Amino acid sequence: MARDYYGILGVERGADAAEIKRAYRKLARELHPDVNPDPGAQERFREVSAAYEVLTDPEKRRVVDLGGDPLDARGGGASGGDPFGGFGGFSDIMDAFFGGTAAGGRGRGPRSRVQPGADALIRMELTLEDCAAGVQRDLTVDTAVLCTQCQGSGCADGTHPTACDTCGGSGEIQSVQRSFLGQVVTARPCPTCRGFGEVIPDPCRQCAGDGRVRSRRTVSVKIPAGVAEGMRVRLAGQGEVGAGGGPAGDLYVEVEEAPHEVFTRDGADLHCTLPLPMTAAALGTTLPLPLLDGTVIDIDVEPGTQHGTVRTLRGKGMPRLRSTGRIDGHGDLLVHVEVSVPTRLDKEQTDLLRRLAELRGEEQPDLVGGSRNGHGLFSKLRDSWSGR
Structure with a gap:
């Protein structure tokens, strides 16, 4: 009887490649011998690996869908031979456990020399009047700008980048190691070209091959009315130019509100x-x-x-x-x-206040017996206690 490769991975018969890959990775992490030393788990791992090999191969999957077993047809199977012999899923094991690729697998390729620039931040102190009315000012900023000599290429006039001799233009250096799972190829960025896959034999003298230089320039910023402490105004594309003449980041102007003497x-x-x-x-x-x-x-x-x-x-x-x-x-x-309340009074002022107090009957506040209406502070307290 043909093995149920879909059932081994726990996917439907109509599962696409992404679903099959997710199911395999999940089971591989649970059943791998380095994680699960149980003999039954090792046998199950071999079955899962063989099922993944079959279902990721279009021809073998077609045989399964027709009711056959492609592993029996070649004399192999989940329980015999090397279940990893040459099938593409082994690179997924390396990616999940070692961060590498299987022997003969493809690397990620060189990275682009043109990189996006970083954002820049500058702070501006404003008065409360400025925050209320809004202002427009010119700011002096010091950021990386596009090199005018090479226009971002990093090369001297009349020259161009060439492929790196160390990595052959791939941007990676691969090393082959043998493990209990077979040959494993690990890749790291090429130290000569730093992963770009190309080198600049004659760098621009103005930017030293970076494609950008530091420069002080003036930008105009409009601060709207109603801004407050900590708010930021964004100036798109006015930040740092990226390496290799990459697109510039944004410039943010952060408001610092100065204290006001009245408000x-x-x-x-x-x-x-x-x-x-x-x-x-x-x-x-x-x-x-x-x-x-x-x-x-x-x-x-x-x-x-x-x-x-x-x-x-x-x-x-x-x-x-x-x-x-x-x-x-x-x-x-x-x-x-x-x-x-005045703290210093002359005699005339004191006499006037005393006369006012006499007229209002306030020259000696009665806190015990009560005020003129018989309801002083102490009398209210006495009444509240006697009522208990």
Whole structure:
């Protein structure tokens, strides 16, 4: 009876090459003799390897689909001979366990000399006024730029790269080792060409063959209104040019917001403190308040305003910057009233305050018996305790 090679790997008869390969790798990692020393596992490993050999060969798989057994036809099988003799799946074992390739397998080939460039970052300090209005500035940056002498090729005028003699242009050096599984070919980047597969016999004198040079240049950046500390503005293609004249990375401008002497920021809201004399808080007044855009608004302080009062001015804060870069309204300005009590009084001022206290009946606050309405602090505490 023909063996069920699909069942050995645990795949459907219509499985494609990728499914078969995944199933084989999974079973090989579980059953490999270096991982599982059980004799039954070793026998199972040989069956799995033979099944993979059959199902990855189009002709052998066709025989299986017609009901035959291609291993019996050649006198081999899962239980006899070398199950690894010449079948392509052995490279997958090497890739899974050793990172190498089977003897006669193909390497990955040379890597490109042209590499993408890295991103660059520069920080810009802005005032709160700059963040509110937005600015456009010229920045001096020091990055790698395309070599104007060789235009990124790295070669002197009239010359070209040549194939590496050490690796023959493959970019890899292979070494053959014998193991209990047979011959194994391991590959490493060629030390002569560094994996490129080619060398530059006459490098450009300006860039020494790198295809790029360091240069200081000026770029213009537009900072939108509403930016905040830590936000970044991206300038596409203004970063480091890649090796071999590869495409440049991006330049990011990170905002550093300088402290303001009047306002503090909380997202799109602004806060400020309004120092107010005791008399102005009692009598009421109107005070001018300069805003970030240079305009001045009047703050009306009502008579009897208390310390800690907060006045909210809607829409007088920072612009709200959306992720699209557009402005979506403004935050609020919160004015915190700070009533200041005088610490130094002359005799006339003291007499006036005493007279005011007499008129208001406040020359001796009654905390024990109660205030004029009979509800002092201590009386409230006494009542609360006596009610228990």
